[in-house]
Amino acid sequence: MRVSKADGSQTTDLQRDALLGAGVEAEALYEDKASGAKDDRPQLAACLKALRSGDTLMVWKLDRLGRNLRHLVNVVHELTERGIGLKVLTGQGAAIDTTTASGKLVFGIFAALAEFERELISERTTAGLASARARGRKGGRPYKMTPAKVRLAAASMGQPGTNVGELCKELGVTRQTLYRHVSPTGQLREDGRKLLAQRRIK
Incomplete structure (x- = not known):
């Protein structure tokens, strides 16, 4: 208490x-x-x-x-x-x-969000430094997929009512990138499995 x-x-x-x-x-x-x-x-x-x-x-x-x-x-x-x-x-x-199994799933989403938050902070810092080094350049490629984003995407895609467009906007990736890593039902695809495996090896 x-x-x-x-x-x-x-x-x-x-x-x-x-x-x-x-x-x-x-x-x-x-x-x-x-x-x-x-x-x-x-x-x-x-x-x-x-x-x-x-x-x-x-x-x-x-x-x-x-x-x-x-x-x-x-x-x-x-x-x-x-x-x-x-x-x-x-x-x-x-x-x-x-x-319980369902409770573990819910907390897994919380954990993915926490890691996602950390990586966003890191990415924003990196993007800010890059912008300072290359003033005048417009646009830029979307952020790449990360292990935290893959886990969050998998958890979100497995939930009914998920808006794929909004999810892509939140993750900072294109639909093509999202679907290359995670299926519409939230199952990891080959690229997603490889990314998580690389993180474990490191």
Whole structure:
């Protein structure tokens, strides 16, 4: 559980009731009174340390756990490696339950988005430097496919209602590039498999 202010203006009563109602024992509850952006979360650290393989970490909402998407992904990867699940009770992350196959898929999309965000920042920096070196040049080729984009494309194409044009715009690639790596149903094609394999080799 977490609230942002320690002055008594916020309480964890709602979170406590929800966790107890979900079957968490009172002695297994941990509470921080700190901003989600702070690194110093002693009760979260104690909770993570106390968890054992086969346990499930339960949070009321996803933002009670992580500072940002990247932090959340790192925490859950660490838990997964230790054999620990994560279940979110309500809010936008309520579909996340890494003890189930569908929950793992949802979190996989979150992870792909986090890596995609990192690569976009890197690409924008590179593009800015290139632009400074070659002032006056107009236009340019779309960004190439990356492992993060391939994973995000595969997850998105497998979802009903995905707008391919909007997806291409978000990824910064052409439809031809997208379909060369991922099928319309989200299956990896040869180029997509090769790209992910190259990333693992590195």
